[in-house]
Amino acid sequence: MINVMIVEDDPMVAEINKRYLSQIDGFQLAATANSVDEAIALLKKEKVQLILLDIFMPGKLGLELLAYLRKNELEIDVIIISAASDLERIKKALRQGIVDYLIKPFEFERFNAALTTYLEQTRMTDKRDSISQQELDSFLLHREEAVIGEELPKGLTKDTLKQIWDAIQKLKEAPFSTDDVANVVGISRVSARKYLNFLKDLGILEVKVIYGTIGRPVYQHEYNSGRNT
Numbered sequence: 001m002i003n004v005m006i007v008e009d010d011p012m013v014a015e016i017n018k019r020y021l022s023q024i025d026g027f028q029l030a031a032t033a034n035s036v037d038e039a040i041a042l043l044k045k046e047k048v049q050l051i052l053l054d055i056f057m058p059g060k061l062g063l064e065l066l067a068y069l070r071k072n073e074l075e076i077d078v079i080i081i082s083a084a085s086d087l088e089r090i091k092k093a094l095r096q097g098i099v100d101y102l103i104k105p106f107e108f109e110r111f112n113a114a115l116t117t118y119l120e121q122t123r124m125t126d127k128r129d130s131i132s133q134q135e136l137d138s139f140l141l142h143r144e145e146a147v148i149g150e151e152l153p154k155g156l157t158k159d160t161l162k163q164i165w166d167a168i169q170k171l172k173e174a175p176f177s178t179d180d181v182a183n184v185v186g187i188s189r190v191s192a193r194k195y196l197n198f199l200k201d202l203g204i205l206e207v208k209v210i211y212g213t214i215g216r217p218v219y220q221h222e223y224n225s226g227r228n229t
Contacts, residue, residue, distance in 0.1 A: 002119065003030035005048045007039045007065065008081070009057040013104070017052055017081065020111045026119045036060035040068060048076055050099075050118065055082040055089065063089070066096050079114055081106075091203045156198060160187065164195040168205075172223035175208075181221075196221055 004027050008014040014032055021027055031046045033039035035057055042048075051069075055062040062082065069076050080093050083104040090101055100114040167184040168176075182192035196219075199205045203224060210218045 001028045002026060002049045002122065003028060003047055005030055005039065005042065005046065005051045006032045007034075007036070007051055007057075007062065008032070008054045009034045010054075013054070013081075017111075020108055021052075021115070023108070024112060024115050024119075027115060036062065036065045036068075039065055043074070043076075049122075051076055051078045052081050053078050055080065055084045055093075063092060063096075066093065066098070070096055077118070079118070087201050094203060153198060156195060160185070160191070161195055161198075163187075164192065164199070168199075168221075168223060175220040175222050177221070178219050193219070 004021060006014055006017050006021070006029065008017060011034075014034070018029060018032070021029055027050075030048050031042045033042055036059060039051070051065070053062045053065060062080070066078055068074075069078065078098045080098050080101045081104065082089075082102075084090070085103050093101060099118050102110060102114060163185045164181060167181045170184060171180055178189050178193045178196060181196060182189045185192065196205060196207075200207050200221075206222045206224050208220045208222075210220055
């Protein structure tokens with residue numbers, strides 16, 4: 001069983017998270033806290049493997065608890081559950097190694113998917129000392145797909161984003177251009193650029209602009225394989 005701490009200052013939301021958690025096998029509630037300071041105090045007494053963490057709370061923000069965990073090298077995983085949907089906070093949380101990010105409000109299906117996938121990945125990594133490249137790719141791919149989340153900016157679709165993602169997996173061994181992706185997917189360069197810019201904003205891609213002597217500038221993309229480190 002995975003021991004879970006819920007860190008949430010809204011009693012109603014905390015209760016919903018408790019009820020959702022109780023419906024998923026493999027997890028048990030170890031503690032609840034309504035502030036970062038209370039959570040830190042409880043961590044000194046309770047054995048916790050996973051924290052469901054809100055960001056906006058009185059006093060210290062949830063990201064400060066995340067920073068505390070990393071600074072003290074505590075082997076505790078974190079799933080953010082927050083109304084914060086701005087990319088700057090999301091990227092900051094991702095850089096600190098969160099498992100998943102759920103934007104409020106969300107349905108039980110999304111909550112269930114996050115915890116079920118986490119449980120499967122935990123079982124996979126706990127049972128062995130090494131894994132194959134294929135298994136590792138599958139593991140990392142889920143993490144990237146989790147970043148993308150349920151809602152996309154206006155004008156983007158999940159189906160096309162998945163095709164863009166598949167194209168990136170084929171091209172990521174070397175820098176690639178917008179035209180490279182557009183040709184693989186079979187869409188216009190303008191459309192491809194919108195999706196690539198979205199992934200750049202999430203920190204999944206890094207982009208360099210190369211200016212030639214003739215014609216338009218070339219955007220060279222590189223897959224940021226170290227984003228989760």
